[in-house]
Amino acid sequence: MFDSKLLETIRAMTPDEISDFSDSAYYHDKRNRKEISLLFRYITLDHPACSRADLKKEHTHRHLFGxxxxxxxxxxHVMTALLRLLETYLEHRFSGAGDEMRHLMALNRFYQERGLLHRFELTTNRLEELLAAAKPQNEDTIWLRFRLEYLKHLQVGQYNPKSVDMNLFPVLDNLEKYYITQRLLLSAGLLEQSRFHRLDTSRTLSIFRQLSENGEFKTxxxxxxxxxxxxxxLPLLTDEADLNYVNDYRELLKSMRRDLAPQHLKALHTFVRNYLVRAYNRGSSETLSILFDNLKEEYEQGFLKEDNQMYRASTVQNVVxxxxxxxxFDFVRSFLENCRDRITGTSQPENIIVFNEANYFFHTGRLDDALETNFHLL
Known part of the structure; x- marks a missing residue:
């Protein structure tokens, strides 16, 4: 059961996605067999770690069918039905609104070019509603806003040439937003890499500072x-932040969790973590508790996993x-159980668990238990 597509899918979902699915119409559809919701709750509530030892088919069958x-x-049959339900939900969540916007944008271009004014206005209104409600925000939605404003600009120019210049400002604003967003994403990544590789980032840093001093950018x-x-x-990427700034930034990040795409949240948490690691290595011992809080949040949100839903051996070691x-200690025990059968980046993943379990037992004063792990024989 552990290697099933169903468990693979659930392990890949974030806590927010699991919660959103359990509140959705897909989950509460009265046509669903009751065993489907029983199975979902059994996995996500009773065994959230999804470990191989806990989720055996015989135990699960007994829970569902007495x-x-x-x-x-x-x-x-129940596992397959739940998987199909999850895939339908995920398809809607990840492509539904975006596909509708792209579809409407293509139609809008047709309506604008062929002079179908009424239909252009209807699709424009619908697109503006979708873009205003779009969550999470990402560079794709910013690009779609630019394209919509550009079509509106062309439409105004076609029927009211005298006001076309005034209508150009929203187009330029949204194009500049898209440019700034892409510049920030790429620059932040390059500046962060410079901490681990010898990269000349002087030009990137200069542009980043110019953007941050730009009044329109702040708007x-x-x-x-x-x-x-x-x-x-920027202060975290250039080591200019103090701990109060880091804490404020983490709170801001938490408050914007539903507004940002998972890949951006993951990258931003990584930036914070690397800043705290550098500060701790320079002797700032007070950063350790903040570093742990950040690691714990990354773990709970699924950001410590690789794309294949495995944990790198070095990540496991650093967290423990x-x-x-x-x-x-309670966190360490739970974390190691969750990482069992999920470690990559080493030819002997089982040894990572053994060494860290032994370390856990040493720290808790259970020397006999540490010896029973046979870490000294590896």
């Missing part, structure tokens, strides 16, 4: 979440070491 004799196909940051969160990132220094 004393009925074990029939594997009976359970497989954009007041209205666009993706620009706003990167607007305040940080938590043990702060005597977060």
């Amino acid at each position: 004393s009925k004799p074990y029939v594997e196909n009976r359970l497989n 954009y940051s007041d209205t666009d979440p993706l620009i706003a969160i990167h607007y305040k990132l 070491t940080t938590a043990l220094k702060l005597k977060q």
